[in-house]
């Protein structure tokens with residue numbers, strides 16, 4: 650009876666808090682990215698979804714890291730010194746070895762540190778295993794919180810990541826083992842893992858990430874043949890429509906780079922039944938613009954800013970939760 654009542658409360662909360670407030674890498678603007686400390690902070694601010702990134706260790710443990718190789722911008726070795734260059738691939742280290750590195754502070758003087766002046770260091774913070782993040786949320790009783798988990802793999806990542814099929818299978822097993830299938834989505838720029846997941850665990854929601862920028866173009870419109878990011882699909886076969894492309898890949902959500910999210914494409918995606926959740930939006934003016942265009946959610950390094958905007962608009966807010 651108690652379980653039924655709790656399920657009803659969660660169902661009503663989910664319905665009422667329809668706008669998807671996603672904390673990017675936890676809350677990268679405020680706490681060290683992809684750490685338990687950042688996820689705990691995001692829970693306390695009150696988010697719908699934790700956004701996070703996955704790598705896989707040598708001993709096949711799913712860990713939460715944006716970078717395939719240890720990132721010198723925020724990684725210190727056991728000697729307490731920042732790495733002076735890119736470190737080894739996580740795939741070449743065991744979990745015990747990964748745990749020797751401190752990722753709790755941005756390296757002073759780097760452009761990366763300058764980008765996040767409000768980030769408060771947490772010395773001693775470690776790269777968490779995915780199961781540690783699931784456990785944190787369970788201990789907090791945050792049963793309303795979802796997980797938007799990105800497979801960090803690229804068409805050229807080679808043996809620095811598992812192959813797409815192995816990656817998706819490990820992901821599906823971890824999510825099933827945790828009993829979180831209904832609260833997890835898999836996102837990727839490399840749609841090979843999405844198509845693999847569609848075969849392995851079709852019940853896990855799939856999110857098509859896209860970027861069309863000078864630094865990263867995963868779509869490659871107008872070029873002969875398909876983009877290597879899109880698992881054999883070619884945008885030019887869909888009259889250049891990225892929403893149609895995402896639908897054809899079997900995604901429920903289209904997550905474009907926020908600068909690519911134009912009114913007509915947002916409307917087209919919604920007409921196709923896709924949710925639209927742009928990334929990574931930090932400036933209030935951009936958050937405002939995209940909310941006004943009717944997006945279903947936003948991924949932000951500053952969940953506090955987005956929450957304040959939603960509150961000012963009298964939009965429903967997700968519950969806050971204290972990590973234990």
Ligand code: G3P
Nearest residue numbers: 700702799858928929948
């Ligand atoms: O959720 C999408 C976003 O996280 C993708 O960009 O590089 O921050 O993982 P990145």
Ligand code: CA
Nearest residue numbers: 700701702799
């Ligand atoms: Ca990500």
